[in-house]
Amino acid sequence: MRKNKDKAHPPKYLSVGMLSERSGVPVSAIHFYERKGLIRSERDAANHRRFPRYTLRVLAVIRVGQSAGIRLEEIRERLGDATRGKALSREDWAAISDGWRADLEARIAALARIRDKLTGCVGCGCLSMDKCPAVNPGDRVAAQGPGAPGLDGRM
Numbered sequence: 598m599r600k601n602k603d604k605a606h607p608p609k610y611l612s613v614g615m616l617s618e619r620s621g622v623p624v625s626a627i628h629f630y631e632r633k634g635l636i637r638s639e640r641d642a643a644n645h646r647r648f649p650r651y652t653l654r655v656l657a658v659i660r661v662g663q664s665a666g667i668r669l670e671e672i673r674e675r676l677g678d679a680t681r682g683k684a685l686s687r688e689d690w691a692a693i694s695d696g697w698r699a700d701l702e703a704r705i706a707a708l709a710r711i712r713d714k715l716t717g718c719v720g721c722g723c724l725s726m727d728k729c730p731a732v733n734p735g736d737r738v739a740a741q742g743p744g745a746p747g748l749d750g751r752m
């Protein structure tokens with residue numbers, strides 16, 4: 598596929614190279630997202646992958662989600678029909694970002710709790726079994742499950 602410099606009539610389909618150039622997403626990542634079912638291509642007469650132009654918007658959403666720490670599986674779920682050939686609308690993006698905001702706020706709150714409990718550890722290094730919130734003396738809270746319940750808000 599030749600590069601289309603006609604801005605008034607942009608191509609409906611992009612090669613993987615053009616998609617990479619326009620989105621800033623490496624070709625390898627584009628192939629990875631396709632294998633994971635987040636985007637999809639079609640084949641042209643020469644059996645080359647061609648991506649619908651709206652894939653640019655889907656890639657932007659994927660990158661925003663990843664930069665916010667959203668797992669790819671979650672991003673795929675939120676994209677819904679956009680992974681199956683439906684163009685992503687502004688309304689779709691508003692709904693996706695709204696759903697992510699609640700998730701981000703919960704994670705920020707959890708991180709703030711961890712930060713507050715670790716404040717005394719900064720520069721300390723004692724890892725005291727009696728006073729350090731980063732250790733679990735005697736595994737007294739094993740019944741609450743794996744991890745560090747004192748740090749993630751379960752205590």
Ligand code: FES
Pocket residue numbers: 717718721722723724725728729730731
């Ligand atoms: S390392 Fe000393 S209180 Fe945590």
